[in-house]
Amino acid sequence: MRADLDIIQEWIPAGSRVLDLGCGTGELLAxxxxxxxxxxxxxxxxxxxxxxxxxxxxxxxxQDLDKGLGNFATGSFDVxxxxxxxxxxxxxxxILDEMLRVGKxxxxxxxxxxxxxxxxxxxxxxxxxxxxxxxxxxxxxxxxHFCTFExxxxxxxxxxxxxxxxxxxxxxxxxxxxxxxxxxxxxxIGIYRLSSxxxxxxxxxx
Amino acid sequence: MSSVFPEDSVGLxxxxxxxxxxxxxxxxxxxLADYQLIYETYGTLNAxxxxxxxxxxxxxxxxxxxxxxxxxxxxxxxWDSCIGPGKPIDTNRFFVVALNNLGxxxxxxxPASLNPATGKPYGADFPVVTVEDWVNSxxxxxxxxxxxxxxxxxxxxxxxxxxxxxxxxxxxxxxxxLCIASAPRLSAENIAFNEVARQSxxxxxxxxxxxxxxxxxxxxxxLRLARMVGHITYLSDDAMGAKFGRELxxxxxxxxxxxxxxxxxxxxxxxxxxxxxxxxxNTYLLMTKALDYFDPxxxxxxxxxxxxxxxKADFCLMSFTTDWRFSPARSRELVDALLAARKNVSxxxxxxxxxxxSFLLPVPxxxxxxxxxxxxxxx
Numbered sequence: 001m002r003a004d005l006d007i008i009q010e011w012i013p014a015g016s017r018v019l020d021l022g023c024g025t026g027e028l029l030a031x032x033x034x035x036x037x038x039x040x041x042x043x044x045x046x047x048x049x050x051x052x053x054x055x056x057x058x059x060x061x062x063q064d065l066d067k068g069l070g071n072f073a074t075g076s077f078d079v080x081x082x083x084x085x086x087x088x089x090x091x092x093x094x095i096l097d098e099m100l101r102v103g104k105x106x107x108x109x110x111x112x113x114x115x116x117x118x119x120x121x122x123x124x125x126x127x128x129x130x131x132x133x134x135x136x137x138x139x140x141x142x143x144x145h146f147c148t149f150e151x152x153x154x155x156x157x158x159x160x161x162x163x164x165x166x167x168x169x170x171x172x173x174x175x176x177x178x179x180x181x182x183x184x185x186x187x188x189i190g191i192y193r194l195s196s197x198x199x200x201x202x203x204x205x206x
Numbered sequence: 207m208s209s210v211f212p213e214d215s216v217g218l219x220x221x222x223x224x225x226x227x228x229x230x231x232x233x234x235x236x237x238l239a240d241y242q243l244i245y246e247t248y249g250t251l252n253a254x255x256x257x258x259x260x261x262x263x264x265x266x267x268x269x270x271x272x273x274x275x276x277x278x279x280x281x282x283x284x285w286d287s288c289i290g291p292g293k294p295i296d297t298n299r300f301f302v303v304a305l306n307n308l309g310x311x312x313x314x315x316x317p318a319s320l321n322p323a324t325g326k327p328y329g330a331d332f333p334v335v336t337v338e339d340w341v342n343s344x345x346x347x348x349x350x351x352x353x354x355x356x357x358x359x360x361x362x363x364x365x366x367x368x369x370x371x372x373x374x375x376x377x378x379x380x381x382x383x384l385c386i387a388s389a390p391r392l393s394a395e396n397i398a399f400n401e402v403a404r405q406s407x408x409x410x411x412x413x414x415x416x417x418x419x420x421x422x423x424x425x426x427x428x429l430r431l432a433r434m435v436g437h438i439t440y441l442s443d444d445a446m447g448a449k450f451g452r453e454l455x456x457x458x459x460x461x462x463x464x465x466x467x468x469x470x471x472x473x474x475x476x477x478x479x480x481x482x483x484x485x486x487x488n489t490y491l492l493m494t495k496a497l498d499y500f501d502p503x504x505x506x507x508x509x510x511x512x513x514x515x516x517x518k519a520d521f522c523l524m525s526f527t528t529d530w531r532f533s534p535a536r537s538r539e540l541v542d543a544l545l546a547a548r549k550n551v552s553x554x555x556x557x558x559x560x561x562x563x564s565f566l567l568p569v570p571x572x573x574x575x576x577x578x579x580x581x582x583x584x585x
Binding site for chain 1: 522538541542545546550551552554555571574575578579581582
């Protein structure tokens with residue numbers, strides 16, 4: 001399984017009901033179904049990804065995240081997951097609100113634009129960073145709302161969302177001493193576990 | 207055509223007739239004491255009887271869904287693009303049953319059949335049948351064929367409604383429901399179109415209150431008009447634009463009302479003429495009523511999720527972007543109810559220009575998803 005998904009699955013309790021926003025080929029949901037008796041749905045818009053989900057028997061709904069989650073009841077999922085899609089939606093703040101409404105807890109992963117390589121690229125070249133990990137140029141990138149860990153956490157504070165857990169990892173999804181010490185500079189990908197302001201404390205993993 | 211059928215065809219097929227002497231109680235309060243269903247099967251029922259798939263037809267459909275009745279047939283069955291070896295409903299894996307519904311005009315008991323009480327054709331006296339009635343009659347056919355549980359019940363449009371009804375009437379007997387280009391109930395606009403179709407038939411002087419058989423005439427004009435109106439709703443503006451545009455049949459305008467000038471006029475007239483010679487006017491009325499009446503949520507205070515709560519099947523829903531008869535929004539209503547009822551459901555919205563008719567056509571992405579879903583059904 002994709003390395004970030006392997007980290008996420010540890011945060012999803014067995015038997016829970018999961019909504020996966022931008023579920024891709026359904027890898028996470030299929031794995032959770034087979035190993036943790038998890039039920040749920042994936043939302044996706046890419047035809048090839050949808051076909052792959054259908055093939056492996058993952059419930060997939062063709063639905064555009066930019067149109068919201070109005071068809072899902074408040075608190076109807078144990079966990080709402082969104083991996084590597086926050087930066088590609090039109091209204092990251094609204095989708096975050098929707099996730100917090102629909103899910104008892106939320107897991108969000110996104111690339112950190114505050115990583116030192118991005119900063120270095122922009123400082124030395126004066127141009128928008130292009131890397132192997134994020135190979136697009138500014139005019140054709142699907143990633144239209146980059147943010148840093150600081151930015152994201154600021155948004156969480158504004159929305160009074162509680163950050164239950166945070167992992168900053170590199171592109172191989174290792175979390176070494178560097179990304180632990182100085183995440184916003186040395187972490188490439190952020191993996192956050194959140195809960196909405198109204199909910200009671202959830203145990204935070206050490 | 208040559209005597210050899212295409213490799214991905216089920217080939218030569220033969221309809222069979224199942225006769226039922228046990229009375230069937232109908233939603234209208236009446237009953238059919240005795241009736242028959244005509245059906246075809248493709249593929250082989252496995253030893254465990256776990257690979258059976260039921261095909262439910264739409265308004266003008268019938269039991270001949272795939273293959274050919276003779277080597278001279280110009281066209282195969284109506285859903286041949288989706289049923290056959292290697293096709294979405296793969297007859298190498300599945301045993302497929304397709305029937306003509308009660309009230310039909312292709313060999314099952316319907317308005318043109320003899321009413322045992324009078325010795326004359328039923329005509330207008332044939333009871334109004336509903337989607338629920340059809341599903342009950344299909345369940346008896348399943349019993350007859352030794353099929354305890356369908357691997358899948360599949361249908362488009364009105365056929366999708368039957369597939370849906372199966373999951374509520376007989377939850378234990380359906381593992382998968384494929385409901386394509388359908389809706390949980392008709393909108394006022396849908397009913398309005400049906401009413402125009404009905405009025406055109408009912409007001410045809412040759413209709414004789416539904417007893418035209420005795421007068422040895424057919425209400426062709428009414429049926430023709432009904433089909434023309436219906437046909438417009440099966441296509442899309444895009445499809446009509448691409449196919450006909452404003453093209454003329456003649457090289458100039460005639461400034462009269464009786465000439466066939468625009469290509470689209472010619473096409474509609476042809477469709478209407480062809481249909482009025484092969485379809486029964488009373489059946490058309492019955493089919494449109496079955497559509498209008500279908501509303502499983504009605505018995506649950508309008509709550510579709512509650513209506514679907516009993517279902518045990520997994521669902522696959524598909525809609526087409528240019529379908530305005532049963533638009534994607536109608537399928538999404540169903541999806542939302544299934545989500546609220548916590549059912550397993552997948553939903554795909556296919557980008558296709560051909561309107562409602564898309565479900566009958568070999569649209570590549572449609573066939574891909576259809577195949578993927580069918581192939582993952584355990585048998």
